[in-house]
Amino acid sequence: MMASGENTLPIIEIQQLKKRFGTITALDGIDLHIYPGEIFGLIGPDGAGKTTLIRILCTLLLPDAGRVQLLQHDVVHDVQSIRRFLGYMPQRFSLYPDLTVEQNLNFFADLFQVPPSIRQQRIQQLYHFSRLEPFKNRPTRALSGGMKQKLALSCAMIHTPKILILDEPTTGVDPLSRQEFWHILHQIREGGTTVLVSTPYMEEADQCDRVGLMYRGKLIVVDTPQRVRQRFPYPLYRVWGQDTYALREFFQNLETVHSVHLFGDALHVAFTQPPVPSDWKHWQLTSHQQIIRWQPIEASVEDVFLEMMEAHS
Amino acid sequence: MRPVLAMIKKEFLQVKRTREMLALLFMFPLIQMLVLGYAITTEVKHVRLIIVDLDNSRISRELVRAFQHTDRFDVQARDILLTHIGEYLQGWKAQMALVIPRDFGRLLRRGLQPDVQLIVDGVDGNTAGVALGYARGILQQTATQLSPAGHPVSYRPTAPRLHLQERMWYNLNLDSAQFMIPGIVVVLLTIIPMMLTAMSLVREREIGTLEQLLVTPMGKLQLLAGKLIPFLILSFAELVLVMKVAQWIFRVQMHGSYPLLGAIAFIYLFTTLGLGIFISTFTQTQQQAMFVAWFFMVFMILMSGFFIPIPNMPELLQTLTYLNPMRYMMFVIRDIFQKGSSWVYLLPDIGALTGFGLLIFLASILKFSKRIG
Numbered sequence: 001m002m003a004s005g006e007n008t009l010p011i012i013e014i015q016q017l018k019k020r021f022g023t024i025t026a027l028d029g030i031d032l033h034i035y036p037g038e039i040f041g042l043i044g045p046d047g048a049g050k051t052t053l054i055r056i057l058c059t060l061l062l063p064d065a066g067r068v069q070l071l072q073h074d075v076v077h078d079v080q081s082i083r084r085f086l087g088y089m090p091q092r093f094s095l096y097p098d099l100t101v102e103q104n105l106n107f108f109a110d111l112f113q114v115p116p117s118i119r120q121q122r123i124q125q126l127y128h129f130s131r132l133e134p135f136k137n138r139p140t141r142a143l144s145g146g147m148k149q150k151l152a153l154s155c156a157m158i159h160t161p162k163i164l165i166l167d168e169p170t171t172g173v174d175p176l177s178r179q180e181f182w183h184i185l186h187q188i189r190e191g192g193t194t195v196l197v198s199t200p201y202m203e204e205a206d207q208c209d210r211v212g213l214m215y216r217g218k219l220i221v222v223d224t225p226q227r228v229r230q231r232f233p234y235p236l237y238r239v240w241g242q243d244t245y246a247l248r249e250f251f252q253n254l255e256t257v258h259s260v261h262l263f264g265d266a267l268h269v270a271f272t273q274p275p276v277p278s279d280w281k282h283w284q285l286t287s288h289q290q291i292i293r294w295q296p297i298e299a300s301v302e303d304v305f306l307e308m309m310e311a312h313s
Numbered sequence: 314m315r316p317v318l319a320m321i322k323k324e325f326l327q328v329k330r331t332r333e334m335l336a337l338l339f340m341f342p343l344i345q346m347l348v349l350g351y352a353i354t355t356e357v358k359h360v361r362l363i364i365v366d367l368d369n370s371r372i373s374r375e376l377v378r379a380f381q382h383t384d385r386f387d388v389q390a391r392d393i394l395l396t397h398i399g400e401y402l403q404g405w406k407a408q409m410a411l412v413i414p415r416d417f418g419r420l421l422r423r424g425l426q427p428d429v430q431l432i433v434d435g436v437d438g439n440t441a442g443v444a445l446g447y448a449r450g451i452l453q454q455t456a457t458q459l460s461p462a463g464h465p466v467s468y469r470p471t472a473p474r475l476h477l478q479e480r481m482w483y484n485l486n487l488d489s490a491q492f493m494i495p496g497i498v499v500v501l502l503t504i505i506p507m508m509l510t511a512m513s514l515v516r517e518r519e520i521g522t523l524e525q526l527l528v529t530p531m532g533k534l535q536l537l538a539g540k541l542i543p544f545l546i547l548s549f550a551e552l553v554l555v556m557k558v559a560q561w562i563f564r565v566q567m568h569g570s571y572p573l574l575g576a577i578a579f580i581y582l583f584t585t586l587g588l589g590i591f592i593s594t595f596t597q598t599q600q601q602a603m604f605v606a607w608f609f610m611v612f613m614i615l616m617s618g619f620f621i622p623i624p625n626m627p628e629l630l631q632t633l634t635y636l637n638p639m640r641y642m643m644f645v646i647r648d649i650f651q652k653g654s655s656w657v658y659l660l661p662d663i664g665a666l667t668g669f670g671l672l673i674f675l676a677s678i679l680k681f682s683k684r685i686g
Contacts, residue, residue, distance in 0.1 A: 058528050080530060088528040094521030098330040099323070110319030111529040139330075155525070 011036045011163060011194050012057065017066035019052055026052040028217035030066070034196060034210075039189050041208030042198040043305065048214040050198040051091060054167045057196070058088045070163060084112075087161030087193075089152050091168050097141035101132055101151055104140055105158060112159035126154040129184050146177030153184065157193075164188060166197045170204065182207045202302035213305045220308050225301050232299030232307065234258050234270035240293045241267070250287045261306055268303055316531035320539020324513070328543070337508070338547060342501045342555055349497055350563050356489055357443040362386040363407040365395055370418030372459050376429075379455045380411065385447045398432060408434045409444055421460050483568075483651045490563040495650040496619045498555055499642050502578055503585050504610055505551055509544045510589025511602040514681075519598055533682050541586050548582055549575075568653030577645055577663060583670030584638045590677035613639040638669040 010033035017030040026049045034040045042050050055061040056068060059079045068075040073082045095104050105126070109119050127133035130150040140148065149169060156164065166185075170178045182204070189195055189209075197208070205211045205225050212222040221228060241247035244267060251260045251269050256279075258270040284291050328334050362380060366373050380386050389407050401407040412430035420427035431448055433441045484491045517523040526536055552575075559565040567574075588609060596602040615621065616630070617639040623631055634640045641662040648654040656663065 060524065060527060080532075083528055083530045086528065088525075090521060090524045092521040094523075094525050096323070096327065096522060097520065098327055103323075103326060107319055107323050108525075108529070110322075111316050111526070111531050113315055113530065 008035050010034060011071055013069045015067045017068055018064045020064055025217050030219055032219060036194050038209040039195040041205055041211040042214060043202055043205055043211050044214035049217045050214055051167055054165055057165055085162040087156040087164040089156040089166045089169055095140045095152055098139060100137050100139055102136040104155055108155040108158045114159050129187050130154050145173060149173055164193050164195045168198050170199055202305055205301035215309050215312055220312055228301050228304050229299050232304050235274040236297055236299050237269045238295050238297045239267045239269050241290045247290050317535050317539045321543050324543035342551060346497050350490055350494055357440050358384055359387045360409055360444040361389045361407045363390045363401050363410045364388060365412045367415045368413050368417040372418035372421055373413045375459055376455050379451050402434050491565055491651055494559045494563050494565045495646045496643055499646050501555055502581055503639055506544050506548045506582055506585040507589045508606050510586050511592035511606050512599050514593035515596050515599050515602040545582055552578055567650050569649030573656055574649055580666050580670050581642045583674040587674035587677040590681050594680045613637055617643045619643055641665045
């Protein structure tokens with residue numbers, strides 16, 4: 001499904017994009033190509049510039065410098081034509097709480113000028129994957145968070161856009177709804193829509209075909225999640241201990257340790273040289289039996305990103 | 314056109330769904346009119362009066378009777394001690410005291426000019442002035458009737474012999490509702506469109522739908538048209554409702570032409586809808602919008618001549634009222650209602666209204682486009 005960059009024209013083309021707000025540089029020279037039919041994940045901490053980039057792509061903000069094209073349409077000059085093939089779901093997804101599910105859908109269908117002949121069919125399709133049909137006469141304010149989010153997505157998809165852009169759609173949504181949401185995004189991709197999605201959750205990187213890590217207004221890595229993971233150059237161990245915080249301090253003070261990060265209830269410890277079993281024996285003693293268990297692991301996207309962010313700061 | 318229709322349909326759906334909106338639209342104006350229509354009156358009635366009749370002659374008793382036989386005055390006490398007058402006025406038991414001196418009747422019978430004294434509580438200057446006017450009228454009339462051979466009595470011995478014939482035009486009974494209710498119509502045509510527009514635009518921003526609307530192929534002007542047309546229609550519905558109630562309950566007479574009234578209301582709505590858009594460009598929440606709209610409204614009403622006649626204002630404020638579009642509207646609507654004036658006489662004011670309307674409306678649209686662009 002995923003297109004390789006070499007023989008397909010990009011559907012989104014960003015060159016040397018810059019944007020400043022007063023003295024703050026929000027985007028500091030972004031270059032990015034996104035190809036038809038992929039799910040591209042824009043990952044980065046808060047304040048990295050994800051929303052600014054997305055708002056420029058959606059023609060809501062003008063760039064200071066650089067060129068941005070969607071399907072060969074320029075975001076500065078071809079605003080109207082871009083809006084016809086673009087679906088956008090803002091960070092604070094927004095619906096009319098006093099209108100029903102169906103009224104919201106019909107309203108956006110009107111605004112996007114979905115022809116009446118195919119409208120019913122389109123709404124049925126959207127009900128099919130959102131499973132909102134039983135609630136179609138319910139006012140939106142009475143829906144659960146997950147359902148509201150699916151309705152917002154349906155409204156953004158009502159005109160069958162070629163490109164769908166979502167700004168942190170899974171922030172503040174329960175884990176089960178998040179999973180279901182990603183499942184729907186995959187279905188949308190199967191339908192031929194290119195998806196650009198931003199998220200602060202690094203573990204969602206693996207749901208994407210390609211990811212880009214944004215940090216301080218720059219894209220520091222762009223690659224498939226697989227290849228991103230392979231970039232991690234150090235032997236990595238997952239370590240469980242009695243007191244994770246004390247253990248972190250212990251490893252931080254070792255000569256052969258490159259970095260230590262907290263991952264849930266355990267630590268990810270990267271070494272400059274692979275430890276041997278005798279090393280672990282020794283550390284158990286010197287840490288006063290703090291270490292319960294250790295296990296060599298493959299780096300996750302998050303490990304790579306943390307590594308790269310540290311290298312950049 | 315289709316996006317505009319979609320917006321209009323949505324606005325009406327939302328108005329129907331939002332109970333506060335319906336209340337604001339229909340209960341608020343009616344209650345306001347009922348309260349203001351009855352409460353705001355420039356008439357002065359039942360002034361509390363005390364009379365000290367030191368003469369106690371046939372003629373002085375005749376004079377006292379004249380004050381008793383009108384509903385303008387309520388005689389609270391008679392024949393009290395002169396020294397108690399201060400106590401009555403101080404204790405709010407009387408607003409006016411009439412003192413008829415000894416020999417009043419005798420002097421009058423001889424065709425001389427006897428003195429009477431009126432003491433008025435001047436705290437409420439307006440009421441005091443009006444009450445004094447009534448009292449003068451009664452004194453003058455009674456004295457003329459009672460003096461021998463119809464000698465006219467005046468306050469100044471050298472006064473010329475004039476017979477005053479008073480005719481009130483347009484509002485024959487000096488019924489204050491005829492004057493105030495058309496003013497309330499103007500107030501409603503100001504508040505309702507301004508508040509509804511500001512609140513509904515800010516609401517879209519508050520709940521975040523504005524951003525969603527802006528990425529649709531719908532243009533900003535279409536968005537505004539879709540917002541404003543429903544409120545234009547609702548404002549006219551409001552106008553009809555309020556006028557019907559005014560005519561039914563307050564017997565307000567409409568002497569002018571309805572098409573002219575409609576046309577001028579339409580022109581004026583550009584001002585008030587425009588102000589609503591303007592308010593929405595610098596407020597973030599509905600609460601802020603409400604507050605700012607309230608602030609605008611108070612100044613516009615105070616400076617419009619609705620309660621306070623403009624000629625009574627200090628000169629500087631009088632000049633400032635020319636910057637208030639509501640001032641022109643107040644004048645024009647009262648003229649149409651009471652005098653039935655044709656547009657020819659109202660041309661300067663209609664011109665001003667049109668100018669303000671276009672200026673405010675276009676500037677607001679520009680500011681709105683800039684703000685969200």
